[in-house]
Amino acid sequence: MLRRHLKVASASAGFRVLLGVALATLPHLVAAHSYQTGALQIDHPSSRETAPGAPNGVGYLRIEHNGEQVDRWLAAESPRARRVELHKSRENDGMRSMKHVALPLELQPGETFELQPGGYHLMLMGLDRPLRAGEHVPLKLRFERAGDIEVELVVEELGGAGKEASPGSSHAGH
Numbered sequence: 182m183l184r185r186h187l188k189v190a191s192a193s194a195g196f197r198v199l200l201g202v203a204l205a206t207l208p209h210l211v212a213a214h215s216y217q218t219g220a221l222q223i224d225h226p227s228s229r230e231t232a233p234g235a236p237n238g239v240g241y242l243r244i245e246h247n248g249e250q251v252d253r254w255l256a257a258e259s260p261r262a263r264r265v266e267l268h269k270s271r272e273n274d275g276m277r278s279m280k281h282v283a284l285p286l287e288l289q290p291g292e293t294f295e296l297q298p299g300g301y302h303l304m305l306m307g308l309d310r311p312l313r314a315g316e317h318v319p320l321k322l323r324f325e326r327a328g329d330i331e332v333e334l335v336v337e338e339l340g341g342a343g344k345e346a347s348p349g350s351s352h353a354g355h
């Protein structure tokens with residue numbers, strides 16, 4: 182799925198549109214979407230559904246830097262959350278914890294910064310209402326060089342994302 186997604190993302194724009202139409206009939210591939218701003222490509226922004234009353238949600242995506250100069254990720258915000266933070270999960274002696282990572286964050290040319298279950302992720306703090314599977318959650322990202330870009334997190338089922346489901350669900354009690 183990840184490999185296939187990368188191929189889709191690197192295809193030419195026209196081809197991608199055609200492919201998008203073709204893939205739209207396959208529900209599990211609809212989330213393979215990507216965005217471009219300046220030298221940055223934002224791939225597969227996604228989230229997970231939340232339980233009723235859960236205060237926070239997660240956000241995953243991948244930032245591919247195809248430019249020549251260092252850029253800096255300055256901020257993220259969503260109309261669905263009071264604020265959006267960058268977090269990093271880690272496991273110490275079997276205990277899973279996460280810490281807040283302050284932006285800005287440097288993005289090196291030629292590198293891909295990946296937010297994924299068990300590692301870096303976005304936290305949507307103070308959700309206005311639960312995130313439901315299938316919803317598209319607006320998210321605005323701000324970069325020093327590449328500027329602002331609006332993307333949509335596609336909300337996936339907790340149990341429907343294969344191996345991603347279990348680390349992601351650790352946020353339930355967060």
Ligand SMILES: [Cu+2]
Pocket residue numbers: 268269279302303304355
């Ligand atoms: Cu977190």
